[in-house]
Amino acid sequence: MVKEFLMFIKELIEKYRTKWFLLLLLPFFIALLIFLGIKLPSKKESAKPPTIVFTQWWEKDADKELLLEIISEFESLHGDFKIILNTCSYEDLRLALFQGAPIGESTSLGDVIALDPLWVSELSKNEIVENINANPVSFINILYYNINLLKGAGFSRPPKTRGEFLAYARSLIGSKGNQAGLALGMNSSRGIYDNILPWLWSAGLQLIKDGKPQVNSRQVVDCLSFLASLYSEGLLTPQSFAESPAEKLEDFVSGKAAFIIAPASEIGFVRERMGDEAFGVTSIPIPDNYAGKSFFAVSAWTAGVFSASAHKEEAKLFADFLAEKAAFISEKMNAIPGNGVPPAYDVFYSKVWDIAIAGEMAQDFSGLNWTALEESFREELLALFGGRATAAQTASAIQKRWEAIIP
Numbered sequence: 001m002v003k004e005f006l007m008f009i010k011e012l013i014e015k016y017r018t019k020w021f022l023l024l025l026l027p028f029f030i031a032l033l034i035f036l037g038i039k040l041p042s043k044k045e046s047a048k049p050p051t052i053v054f055t056q057w058w059e060k061d062a063d064k065e066l067l068l069e070i071i072s073e074f075e076s077l078h079g080d081f082k083i084i085l086n087t088c089s090y091e092d093l094r095l096a097l098f099q100g101a102p103i104g105e106s107t108s109l110g111d112v113i114a115l116d117p118l119w120v121s122e123l124s125k126n127e128i129v130e131n132i133n134a135n136p137v138s139f140i141n142i143l144y145y146n147i148n149l150l151k152g153a154g155f156s157r158p159p160k161t162r163g164e165f166l167a168y169a170r171s172l173i174g175s176k177g178n179q180a181g182l183a184l185g186m187n188s189s190r191g192i193y194d195n196i197l198p199w200l201w202s203a204g205l206q207l208i209k210d211g212k213p214q215v216n217s218r219q220v221v222d223c224l225s226f227l228a229s230l231y232s233e234g235l236l237t238p239q240s241f242a243e244s245p246a247e248k249l250e251d252f253v254s255g256k257a258a259f260i261i262a263p264a265s266e267i268g269f270v271r272e273r274m275g276d277e278a279f280g281v282t283s284i285p286i287p288d289n290y291a292g293k294s295f296f297a298v299s300a301w302t303a304g305v306f307s308a309s310a311h312k313e314e315a316k317l318f319a320d321f322l323a324e325k326a327a328f329i330s331e332k333m334n335a336i337p338g339n340g341v342p343p344a345y346d347v348f349y350s351k352v353w354d355i356a357i358a359g360e361m362a363q364d365f366s367g368l369n370w371t372a373l374e375e376s377f378r379e380e381l382l383a384l385f386g387g388r389a390t391a392a393q394t395a396s397a398i399q400k401r402w403e404a405i406i407p
Helices: 002-015 019-036 064-077 090-099 117-125 147-152 162-175 191-195 197-201 218-232 245-253 264-274 312-324 326-333 347-358 370-385 391-405
Strands: 051-056 082-087 112-115 137-146 180-183 257-263 279-282 298-306
Touching (some): 051 312, 064 082, 090 112, 090 117, 112 117, 112 312, 117 298, 137 147, 137 347, 162 218, 180 245, 191 197, 191 257, 191 370, 197 218, 218 391, 245 257, 257 264, 264 279, 264 347, 279 347, 298 312, 370 391
Parallel strands (some): 051 082, 051 112
Antiparallel strands (some): 112 298, 137 298
16 A cells, blocks of 8 residues: 555656645655654754763873773763763863863864863863862872982982982982982973972971962071072072973983972882882971971862863763762872872882871962962072072062962
8 A cells, every 4th residue: 555655656746846746745745654653853863972072181190991991881871972082281281271272183172171170260260161070089299219329329218308308419419410319390380389389388388378378488488498509509400490290200210310209190100110129209308307297289180071062961971970980090090199098008109198198288279370370489489590589589579479369
C-alpha cells in the first residue's frame, strides 16, 4: 500500500511541477510519515553533546596519563562528552586571560580554564571566569640545595639561617669562579611571589594584615638588606631578572647554582635530572636568632569556566568534576599541603610534609589585585638592586604604592 502511494505521489510531482502544487502535497507527506511511524528530525534531538576544551599548563608538572585518566572517567560518566586537553605555558595562559593574547595559533581559550588562585580575584571581578573551584591542589615552596656543591665547599648540611646562607654562598663563589649561590627566575608574573617573598614569610611576617599593607617595618628592611647583599656580592645568577622559572631550574640541575626556591611540584623533575643522592630539600632559611613560626608560600592549581564559553553548562559539569577530584590529584602529585593527608613515605616528600606542618600557609594576597602589587614591588626592588635606593627607602616606597592599590 505504501509503495503504491509513493508511486502515485511521484507521478503527480512529475506531472505538475509547480511550487503551489508541491506545497499542497506537503500535508500528505507528513501524514504518510506519521502513518509509517517515522519522526521528523529535530535540531534538539539530532544535536550531540559538545566537545569541551580544557586549557591548562598542568601537563608540564603532572604525568599526562593522570589528566587523561581523569578525563576518561568523566567521559564514561557523561555519555558522549568529549574533553580535549589544550596545553600551554603558565605565562601564555595568563597573558591570554588578562590581555587577550592568543595562545599559539589558537584564538580561543576553550571552555574550562586552569587557574592560579592569585588570578582569581581579578578574573572574577572582570567577569572573565566563573564557577571557580573551591578545592585547589597546592604545593609548598621550598629550598632545593646541591649536596655535592655544598660538600665541595666544606658543608655537611644545608643552611638554616640567613647568616649561614650568606656564608655558604660566599664560600661557593670563592671556591669556583663560575658558581652562583642562588638562582632566581624573575621573568615571570610569579617572580616576586616565588623568589623574594618566601624570605619575608620565613621570618613570620604578614605583608597584609587586617586588609592593610605592613611593609614598612624593621623586619622587612632587614630582609631587603639581606637580598641586596646577595645581589651586590654577585651571589645570584647573573641573569636573575631575565630568566624564567624553567631557566632557573636548569641552572640548578646543571650545577650552575647551589640553591633555588621552587614549588615542591618540581621534585620529580629535579630527581629525574640529578638523581636522589645529589640534592636535598629544606625550609627557607630564617633570620638569625628568630624562634617564631614561619609562613610558607604555595603554588596552586584550581579551575573555572571561561565566561565566553559557548557550552557553559556542560563546562560547569567538568569544572565541578575537577573540584571533586582535587584530593585524588593531590595524592597522585604528592601535593603538599594539598588535601591535608601525609604522603606515602618518600625521603623528599616526607621532608616537605614536615616543613608544612611546622609552618603556616601565607595568605596575604587572597582577594587582592596581585598583578598591581607584584609590579610595584618588582619596580622598587630593581631600584634597590640598582643602587638607586636603600632598603629602608624601598620598604617605604612599596608601602605607599600598596596603600594606593589596596582600598
